[in-house]
Amino acid sequence: MSTNSILEIDKLSYAYEDKQVLEDIDFSIQSGSFVGLVGPNGSGKTTLIKLILGLLPHKRGTIRLFDTPIEKFKDWNRIGFVSQKANSFNTGFPATVYEVVSMGLTAKVGYFRFFTKQHMQKIKHAVDIVGMTEYLHKNVGDLSGGQQQRVFIARALVSEPDFLILDEPTVGVDAENVQRFYEMLADLNKNKGITLLLVTHDTGTMTSYATNIACLNKRIHFHGDPHSFEHMSDQDLSEMYGHNVHLVKHEH
């Protein structure tokens, strides 16, 4: 069995009621890569991720995770997820950083079992990785948006996933911390061997860290290394992006 492929998508299409959002997607991710997924607003990035996570049922095409068809896939704790709206949770919710991160282990520990000393150690370690140890017993609602985002990343990391999916995790994070954040991701990718799929609009920063870039706008228009992405002509870009090209180039 070849285990190099983390994700394989074939001829996937998806429509909300009658609105076609994804068309004929062929896309795969190899183990150890750091994939940046870019595309204008409404291009279907979040939809694609929800399909990968099984949050939406797919009707046409196939999705395979770790060489298993998604219908049969059970190993969900091999996948970590930070959602686009992670920090739009009920900020009045009384939960400490420790408690939020512990949720990342809930499914792994399993029903009728309790957290052990080892689990507690793992939780503290994950909080340490994102540099939030000092806030371990503070309520998450009292933290800044960027700090909350880091807590959610720790929650995704604590189960030691092989594949981490992040949907626009740097929204609301200041420039300096975005930089630190990418460095942290690159480190996880290189030193822990975690495969990453990151949805982002920071195309500029992205290209200096990712190993692959994919452009989505209903279809996958480009999938290659950052170097060739950067050297695409304006004309190629406008073909992919339609009239949104200026917006993307501007952020560059």
Add this chain to the structure above:
Amino acid sequence: MISSFLQYEFLQNAFFTALLIGFIAPLLGTFVVVRRLSLIADALSHVTLSGIAFGLMLDKKLGGFALTPFYTGMGFSVLGSIFIEQLRRVYKAYQELAIPIILSGGVGLSVIFISLADGFNTDLFNYLFGSVTAVSRQDLWTILVVALVVTSLVFLFYKELFMLSFDEEHAVVSGIHAKRIHFLFIILTALVIAASIRIVGVLLVSALMTLPVAASIRLARGFKQTIAFSILFGEASVLIGLVAGYFFEIPPGGTIVVTAILILIITLGFKKLQQRSHFKKVMS
């Protein structure tokens, strides 16, 4: 007080029942409040009322019926909770619509059953506002069983319930059986409401589930501490309220809820003082 407590069985029943519901109502109430489902507690308490009225009617028509209104109320509460879930599934985008539907349905049925049972009597009054004298030994045993079942299930499924309350989508992605856990939660809520009605009454049961939590959320750090403080405030309200109700011969529902509100006001004031002194420290 002590001597009458030792002398009268009904006082012992009321006291131990109060201790039990002062524990389970805020325990479940914490999950209810953080999930913003406080109104479901109101809807379910009115469904319970229709069950109680149904029991009173059966009692009246059939005489000496084996099921007391307490049990028919509990049955209706559980059925009502299942029905709410179905409605919430049908009206995905308007989930809160399930609440007025169930609440008005409960009140409507109650009115019908009450008039069929020949109207208002003291029994019904006790169920509406709670009672110090009406709790039988058998009620106490039933409530004890409910409390044990609820507490052990919450303990057993604590981490799943917590996760579901915080972030349902994340729970689903992690592979937690969100629907089943939610179902468990709603049934437990229905049981707690039906059990609490004996002491606090239909109209005020949701207050006992939410007011202690409202006070606790202002002070606590983290979820476990919120539960602990909620239970502490719940027990204080129930015990002070019960004693006051007994002395002034007022239905305990009223005195319990007023005590809970006083506790809430005190915690809000305390929080304000704390913030002010902190502010002063920062400024000086």
